[in-house]
Amino acid sequence: MGSPLLLGPMLRYVDETSASIWVETRTDCLVNVRVGGRSWQARSFVVHGHHFALVEVDQLEPGSVSPYEVEIDGVTVWPDPRSEYPASVIATRARGQKSRIAYGSCRTSVPHDRSGNRTHGVDSLRAFALAVADGRQDRPDLLLFLGDQVYADSTTKEMQEFIRSRRDIHEEPGKELKDFEEYAHLYRLAWSDDANRWLLSCVPSAMIFDDHDIRDDWNASLDWKRKMQATTWWHERIVAGLASYWVYQHLGNLSPRERASDEMWQQISGRDDVSRDVTAALDEFADHCDQDPGSYRWSYSRDFDGTRLIVLDSRVARELDPSARALLNRRELTWFDDHMRGGFRHVLIATSLPFLLPLGLHHVEAWDEAIAEGAWGRPAAWVGERLRRAFDLEHWGAFQNSFHAVARIATELADGERGPSPSTVTFLSGDVHFSYLAEVERQNGGRIVQAVCSPMRNPLPRLLRWFSVVMSYGAATPLGAAAAHSAKVPDPPFRWKTVKGPWFDNNLALLQEGADGLTMTWHTGIVEDGDELHPRLEEVASITVPAKGDSRVAH
Template sequence: MTLALGPVLRHVAETTAVVWVQTEAPAEVEILGCSATTFEVDDCHYALVVVEGLTPDSVFQYEVHIDGVKAWPEPGSEFPPSVIRTRGPKTADRLKVIFGSCRYPKTGDPKIDDKLGLDALDCFATRLTAMPVEEWPDALLLLGDQVYADELTPEARRQLAGHRKSKRRPPDEVVTYTEYERLYRHTWGDPEIRWILSTLPTAMIFDDHDIRDDWNTSAPWRAEVNKKPWWRDRIHAGLGSYWVYQHLGNLSPAELAADDDYQKVLAIEGDCWPHLVELADRADYEVDGDKGLRFSFRWDLGRSRLVMVDSRNARILDSGDRKMLGDREFRWVEEQVADDLDSVDHLLIGSSLPWLLPPALGDIQIINEIAADRPGLRGTIAEKIRQAADLEHWPAFLQSFLRFSGMIEAAAQGSPATISVLSGDVHHSYAARALFRGTGETTVHQLVCSPVHNYVPAPVKPAFKFAWSARVARLTRRWAKRAGSPDLPMSWANLSGPQFGNTIASFEAKGRVAEVFFEQPEDNGELSTVAQVKLSG
């Protein structure tokens, strides 16, 4: 039996690792002497193998056996063996993570692929094959738009046309679980991507295109899209497949063991799709100002910590109390950030959407939110502008933006050397330094890497350069204050960028010294550094 997709190496700790696989049929999957039985979703089969008993600070080559037959590595593979590299006391004070967002797959159409340019993650995978394992990154962070459910490649559209039976569904967007399954296979099936996912611990969070462009922009947006006869099917398939393909692997073995939904799925004989429908509804609906499922998560990486924040599905809109996260989930995030900060040298906070935008653009989003909350024609026009211009980032959720900023300011009063917010989404890359009043020696940065592989429209470039202008920022700040914006607890300035084009970023720390590198593919496929920013030390 062969693997349909994977293996994907997910959460790795000192003595454990989680490996995700998709098989062609029900099976027993074994890795390094540990096994798991597949579960079924709509005639697709998956397993998370929890590998236990590993040694800290060690490297383990692994194979995947399905019903006793080796299925990975594939025969004749040109790639090095897949490995699990554990952390431990010897490496606790060192960290290297690569990150980025917005990775559109290769299309097979030369005109489109030439326009998209070289895939930065593909190029990084090629580099990795020639590097000693000891120099490989500790983790890969994918910060949104892992799949494009609403912008299909020509191949994906052809597949859709061949299977779509109902004209009540959109002709060029996926809707069903089966269609999402094909999309994940298409996007993660490239040999280079499949190999790098098999050998670097990978954390993921979604953004809008994993479901639909501008997903959860506002209450009017949700009200309008919910009128579409196929939208509930889309939510069920999109959130259900996200839970299977992306979310489960973010959890540690202990969290998986304590997760009621995962344990219910394992206990179901046969298709567990009905449970995923209920799960997706629970994740999507608002009850008492909160969502029924938390997708935010935490990884401990030696003396560094990653707290990944769901800034898409967690939004509270229907109640009229507009928030980026419900209060219960926000409290959870705050607790993870503040927990035992004396043991943390570098705090990484992941959010698919940037916390700090170019200042002028941030103020415009604040102005728009204030106007959209007002009744009458002014509010209607502001809502139309919000949806047309994609004004739905952290500053467009002002109370959440201020709470998020306050959380970071409080953490900066502690002992971390650096606090870095890692983001994507905006199709340009930059590093910005935030300055709070009286936060001691901790440095705070917004680090954005986007896209990994996508097209950057020409009008975007001058617009973002203009939005970083200090003179324009002073004008928009005065405008925002006149509109009713409070004073912000920090200022920020651009240290690098904006960089345009396909990019992969690396956060590297040793002791309390950290820096970030932004790299882009050259025509020969080699990556070259386009920016390097020292974050501390």
């Protein structure tokens, strides 16, 4: 029958004295976490026949590193005594500890053999996990996953085999995911590899979705949404996608206090019946979130001593009505505005979509939004909408109202108008399948920086790499600006340039706060001597964004 532990343990929210540990189990059970001579427990709950539990461990010592074990109904299931990896630990934050965050996006779940590495490249997350396990890399404080943790619309051979085992894959939605059961299998494929599973068991993680967690171009426009709603399968898909995201990803993003006030968690923790089946309640909740995006907030914020991390939902929280089109609806923008405050050394804004695209591509997206909304008349609007979907022109640049609002807020923060200005206001993003560092051209105040890491494992074909460079740089900049002006698009409030990049490798980025500023390094996995399962972690680039007042950028 196998282990009663199907997935996990995953170490999720961790602060100075508490930790949240998430698991998926085979049956209804009591999950117990042991640290030293103490233990904490939680009863599993049920969603569509799958069993989950989240154990809240508290009253830990700040700055402590403690091995832990997981028991299910009194039987130890983690760590596996046959494992080649070190003991899983809970490392709480120490007061005054500088931040060390690993981040990236876009990771497909294919085998880590020669075939998988040939088609999708080496998994940079797995290469990083092996380096941490061997002591060649220090364990970060946080793993930050910036979207496309799973691909619901572009499935692998292994996922398609599972789909065929339960339905006719030639009927809609075909090779794409249909329901919660298929999402559950996809998450298992994504998180069950031995090295990554070990890493996720001992490094806290935070996550946010992007389009492929649901479907390509998710909420790109009102026209796109109406097209999806007209299908026979979309409603089941969006409900399953959001419900599974809440269970597998979002639940662990929350602090114990935030979780206690979460409306969905209250329904789980408040049940004392044996089954604790919340399937109907969670499906209803997910449906309501899709129908009324302002009813729930997926964004969240964390403070790490001198660093504030704001993680933004840039998908559900969109306003798609053409008369008020926005990437962040009014409620979301107000929440973001309230959290953009001074007094921190660094403010990090994690948004799956790059806020500062290469300038040429930004202009093209702004132009396309204008013509799609009627700047050149109805025939051109039809063309603009088709271009938007065909070339994924739906980043911040394609939501000009939101871009200008966030640019104003970020500039006020960097200028010290919202309290003492931080050294950096740094946007961390993924999505575009190439990595780079860009910086706003400024004379005074804090720096405004965009650091992109994408993909972790899903590289662009070489022809598309060339196309991305052409669209993003070179002639695209003046031509894009001219096109935007022709559609009467306002100029951006500031200019920015790419400082380093682009790189098209599978990458995982590491952000390290130090006395001289923020150091960011990008790492990729390299196979040596045909050893596909044990790739070496290699540094692709390293850049230090210096503290405020120092104009030099160290490479």
